[in-house]
Amino acid sequence: MGLMQYRLIKKKTKVCFKDRFRKKLIKLLLSFIVKKDSYTAAHCKRVMKLAVGFAKYCSYPVEKINTLKYASLLHDVGKIAISKRILNKPGKLTYDEYSKIKEHPNMGFLIIERVFFLGEEAKVIRQHHERMDGQGYPHGLNAYEINELSKVLSVCDAFDAMTNDRAYRKMLNAEEAVKELENCAGTQFDQIVVESFQKYIQNRTKTLQANDGVQRGG
Numbered sequence: 001m002g003l004m005q006y007r008l009i010k011k012k013t014k015v016c017f018k019d020r021f022r023k024k025l026i027k028l029l030l031s032f033i034v035k036k037d038s039y040t041a042a043h044c045k046r047v048m049k050l051a052v053g054f055a056k057y058c059s060y061p062v063e064k065i066n067t068l069k070y071a072s073l074l075h076d077v078g079k080i081a082i083s084k085r086i087l088n089k090p091g092k093l094t095y096d097e098y099s100k101i102k103e104h105p106n107m108g109f110l111i112i113e114r115v116f117f118l119g120e121e122a123k124v125i126r127q128h129h130e131r132m133d134g135q136g137y138p139h140g141l142n143a144y145e146i147n148e149l150s151k152v153l154s155v156c157d158a159f160d161a162m163t164n165d166r167a168y169r170k171m172l173n174a175e176e177a178v179k180e181l182e183n184c185a186g187t188q189f190d191q192i193v194v195e196s197f198q199k200y201i202q203n204r205t206k207t208l209q210a211n212d213g214v215q216r217g218g
Helices: 003-036 038-057 063-075 077-081 096-100 102-112 119-126 148-162 174-183 191-216
Strands: none
Touching: 003 038, 003 063, 003 077, 003 102, 003 148, 038 148, 038 191, 063 148, 077 102, 102 119, 119 148, 148 174, 148 191, 174 191
């Protein structure tokens, strides 16, 4: 075996080991979320599917899709440090309770940063509640300071939250949720991301309707 072949095999083995190790760590972290709050765990899985589907629709490179995949799956991991009473409170949160909630992106960053292979994902998680107008949290970043993938995650996170029932409000349909995103484009959400996301949801709806028609006709 030549030196070049040896180095190539060694590199591939190392990458394979890292990928397996990363998947085990992600599975472990997700189990913590499930134990803490089943709704949050289900929400994270839905957001991950939504974000990956959107990223593929937008022809993102594989590296970015993978980063977004793991970041979206673990974006609420910081909530394991928040009490269930606050997470599932049916009424309006107090100032102190909301302050606790606003800590979860930073908590998620700190948890994920300590996982050796998830540095990029940690950055995306930390900024997913920042806003274009600088009124977001935890750091009040402006539009130019926010990570591109965090802008995508923010939209997918909000869409899923709006289209599923919670103790404190009823779900919206997809059309209503997209309208809410459009109303907040340029202030809370990135304008370009929202416009692309609206097209993605329209495309996804048409595909689902077409598939449903084929199944009924078959």
